Amino acid sequence: MTALTMTNLSPATPPRFAALRGGAAYALTVIRHLAGNPSAAFGLAVIALLVVSAAFAPLIATHNPYAQDLTATLQAPSWAHYFGTDELGRDVFSRLVYGSRISLTIIALVAVIVGPIGLAVGTIAGYFGGWFDTVLMRITDIFLSFPGLILSLAFVAALGAGLENAIVAIALTSWPPIARLARAETLTLRGADYVSAARLQGASSARIIIKSIVPMCMPSVLVRLTLSMATVILTAAGLGFLGLGAQPPLPEWGAMIAIGRRYMLESWWLVAFPGGAILFVSLAFNLIGDGLRDALDPKQRKGRH
Numbered sequence: 001m002t003a004l005t006m007t008n009l010s011p012a013t014p015p016r017f018a019a020l021r022g023g024a025a026y027a028l029t030v031i032r033h034l035a036g037n038p039s040a041a042f043g044l045a046v047i048a049l050l051v052v053s054a055a056f057a058p059l060i061a062t063h064n065p066y067a068q069d070l071t072a073t074l075q076a077p078s079w080a081h082y083f084g085t086d087e088l089g090r091d092v093f094s095r096l097v098y099g100s101r102i103s104l105t106i107i108a109l110v111a112v113i114v115g116p117i118g119l120a121v122g123t124i125a126g127y128f129g130g131w132f133d134t135v136l137m138r139i140t141d142i143f144l145s146f147p148g149l150i151l152s153l154a155f156v157a158a159l160g161a162g163l164e165n166a167i168v169a170i171a172l173t174s175w176p177p178i179a180r181l182a183r184a185e186t187l188t189l190r191g192a193d194y195v196s197a198a199r200l201q202g203a204s205s206a207r208i209i210i211k212s213i214v215p216m217c218m219p220s221v222l223v224r225l226t227l228s229m230a231t232v233i234l235t236a237a238g239l240g241f242l243g244l245g246a247q248p249p250l251p252e253w254g255a256m257i258a259i260g261r262r263y264m265l266e267s268w269w270l271v272a273f274p275g276g277a278i279l280f281v282s283l284a285f286n287l288i289g290d291g292l293r294d295a296l297d298p299k300q301r302k303g304r305h
Contacts, residue, residue: 029295030292030295030296033291033294033295034288034291034292034295037291037294039287039290039291040287040288040290040291040292040294042284042287043283043284043285043286043288043291044284044288045284046280046281046283046284047281047284047285047288050100050103050281050284051104053097053100053101054100054101054103054104057100060097061091061093061094061097061098062081062082062091062093062094063081063090063091063093063094064091064094065090065091065094065095065097065098065251066090066249067090067091068088068089068090069088069089069090070089071089072085072089073085073086073087073088073089074086074087074263074266074267074270075089076269077269081093083096084267084269084270084273086256086259086260086267086270087259087263087270092256092270092273092274093273094251095251095256096251096253096256096273096274096277098251099251099253099256099274099277100277102163102250102251102252102253103233103236103252103253103277103281105167106163106166106167106170106232106233106236107229107232107233109167109171110167110170110174110229110232111225111229113167113175114171114174114175114178114225114228115178115221115225117171117175117178117179118175118176118177118179118181118182119178119182119214119217119218119221121136121140121175121179121183122178122179122180122181122182122183122184122185122186123182123183123186123209123213123217124136124209125137125179125183125186126182126183126184126185126186126187126190127186127190127205127208127209127213128205133183136179137180137183140179140180141176143172143173143175143176144176144177144180146173148173148174148231148235149234149235149238149239151169151172151173152166152169152170152172152173152235152238152239153169153239153242153244155169155172155173156169156239156244156245157244161244161245161247162245162246162247163245163246163247163250163252166239166240166244166245166246167236169239170232170235170236170239173235174228174231174232177224178221178224178225178228181217181220181221181224182217182220185213185216185217185220185221186213186217189212189213189216189217190213194212195208195212195213198211198212219292222292223289223292223293223296224289226285226288226289226292227285227286227289227290229285229289230282230283230285230286230289233278233281233282233285234278234282236252236254237252237253237254237257237278238254239254240252240253240254240255240257240258241254241255241257241258242258243255243258253274253275253277253278254274254278256270256274257270257271257274257275257278260274
């Protein structure tokens with residue numbers, strides 16, 4: 001045992017590198033499980049397509065998404081324009097491809113903002129309890145008492161229309177469910193033996209929360225955050241549809257539907273293709289969220305079967 005321990009702790013394999021390798025192996029296991037789940041694999045494929053479209057938009061797009069051609073307005077899908085043209089003769093396919101950049105930006109920024117805020121509020125409220133819990137949860141309840149889209153509309157109305165303000169508004173309305181989940185997880189963890197042992201060893205509350213509680217909350221929060229991305233996409237599209245999100249001429253999918261609905265009876269492609277993109281991306285995040293829940297919670301997976 002001593003020799004084995006000495007070998008594992010040799011300078012060639014520092015503990016932090018071993019931990020990184022262990023985390024990478026765990027991530028690969030989760031990805032392998034998602035790939036083996038048909039519905040989750042479909043979701044991964046759609047999100048991968050979204051990322052590729054956003055990263056290589058100049059190479060994939062067949063036309064300039066902002067170039068107007070008034071001699072080719074409202075043309076049906078063809079080899080010249082895969083998804084047809086809009087009322088200004090702009091290529092719908094190219095605008096959808098560049099619109100994936102806007103959607104991916106919204107998803108990434110909202111996730112970066114919402115995850116830490118919800119996790120911090122939930123773990124602090126659950127760990128300390130008392131008036132911390134009361135104040136933080138009452139604030140959370142206030143946000144939860146309003147529909148997300150309505151509250152986002154109120155924030156955008158106060159901040160002003162625009163993509164940046166829409167992202168802030170969506171983030172401000174998306175953290176409460178994650179905070180609720182993190183609080184529930186923390187309430188079950190704060191009395192655990194390993195938390196009590198850390199407390200007896202003199203660890204500060206901040207260290208216990210960061211080192212002992214947050215890692216245990218991460219799987220559930222990650223699943224909830226993934227599932228929330230579908231709502232984020234729909235809310236962003238709703239704000240764009242109402243003219244409060246990304247402003248013209250940006251090719252945001254909701255704004256494209258808002259303009260296309262004027263011509264949808266004769267030019268169905270103006271609404272069908274952006275609507276289909278929103279549908280498939282939202283569905284993909286829901287499917288990935290379900291797959292992550294199964295991968296990160298084997299007991300629940302067994303219970304389903």
